[in-house]
Amino acid sequence: MNEDLIRQYINDELAKDVLREPIRDDDLLLERQILDSLGLFQLVGYLENEFDIEVRDEELVPANFGSVRDIARLVREKQS
Helix, strand or coil: CCCHHHHHHHHHHCCCCCCCCCCCCCCCCCHHHHHHHHHHHHHHHHHHHHHHCCCCCCHHHHHCCCHHHHHHHHHHHHHH
């Protein structure tokens, strides 16, 4: 599932030095400072390559990147 791939990427590439335990699908990535502005752009690059989608600037809002669930929903919407 998309959630698994997204969660794994965030855990391995963006949160490895920030967290002691892996993130869950409903963890608040922005509020817990797991995802910062640089990490957001790295994540967008990953999403665009991995899922063959394009994330527009106006989609870079907390509602789309607040949690793994939010990100997976955005990916599903972009793929359909």
